[in-house]
Amino acid sequence: MFADDPQDDPLALFGRWLEEAKAQEVNDPNAMAVATVGPDGMPAVRMVLLKDVSRGGFVFYTNYESRKGAHILAHPKVALLFHWKSLRRQVRIEGEVAQVDADEADAYFASRAKQSQIGAWASQQSRPLESRHALEKQVARYAAKYGLGTVPRPTHWSGFRVTPRLIEFWKDGAFRLHDRLVYHRDMESPTGWRTERLYP
Template sequence: MKTSVADIRKDYKQHSLNESDVAAEPFAQFEHWWQDAVNSEIDEVNAMTLATATKSGMPSARIVLLKGYDAQGFVFFTNYNSHKGQELADNPQAALVFFWKELERQIRIEGTVEKISAAESDEYFHSRPEGSRIGAWASPQSTVIPDRNVIEANVTKYASEFSGQNIPRPEHWGGYRVKPTVIEFWQGRSSRLHDRFRYTKTEQGWKVERLAP
């Protein structure tokens, strides 16, 4: 018998999140949950949803990979000319979502976005496998192409052009940092009575509040 979509559900029972559990500032709390997730051997633990929007507010979202974080924010890399890159140029605000179902946890992040320095982008670019570096040159990301032959021809072209060389980072490729103004930590609980704590950045520091589920 076909399962009704509306009947698909799961009761969350693994953990709780109380006032005594949360750190005074969100990056310490993120570090704690991040280490839990890494230690749980979650597949692609650094995968996160990135939501951007046009000037008029039309949103779009996709999965990207977290490549660094500290007290300044959360870093990912992409083609600056891509759809998300164009939206970030017009509207430098974004939201991130991590969902670690194995731990029944979600983290939501909202903030402003800036490009990281060229030196930081260079450092990460040169740490990537050669195929990924060639790919950054070969793909005119988000543009319409007639068929896959375009990409394969570009890969052949740039592999030949950079053969035996240290492949340089293309100017159209690099990193962004999401600088959070709001971070919410969500812990699944039974009967949909989840624990939620929101950190909001203020002039005095971070304000922590419990939200109703």
């Protein structure tokens, strides 16, 4: 059966699993798939990096003018998926999205490498690029502009916080008899969550 007994707070269980992934995953243990829905109802999914789990939500950063940014701003609900192959585990999340506040975004942007900060200015994310040279010209332009001093955060670059209403923990089992534990947001419960186990 599932080795982890249900906890009052699934984020605590997620935190333990993430720490174990950091110890065993070779690359990007904080990588997650983010699924959004476009205006035509077509889903889209891509990989991003989780940057924080705080205030009850999962935080990542992006260009708000990108395809994913436009999707989320128009329809602020997403699904996330963490897959840790070396641990034979995954965590699936569904929830509502809100923008992080400017101070939080500024603090994270300031922690990034300067070249990454310049890249946030240079890249018109998700839009057609005529050539690699055109991108390199933009990078050079902003590197010259912000060569000295701090690089300000572009107003179109910020973070999203996903507040989960469902979190599913999946653990591989022999003969495909996997363990699945789901937390559903339930404000009538004393813990704020109710749990159930699913057939594999």
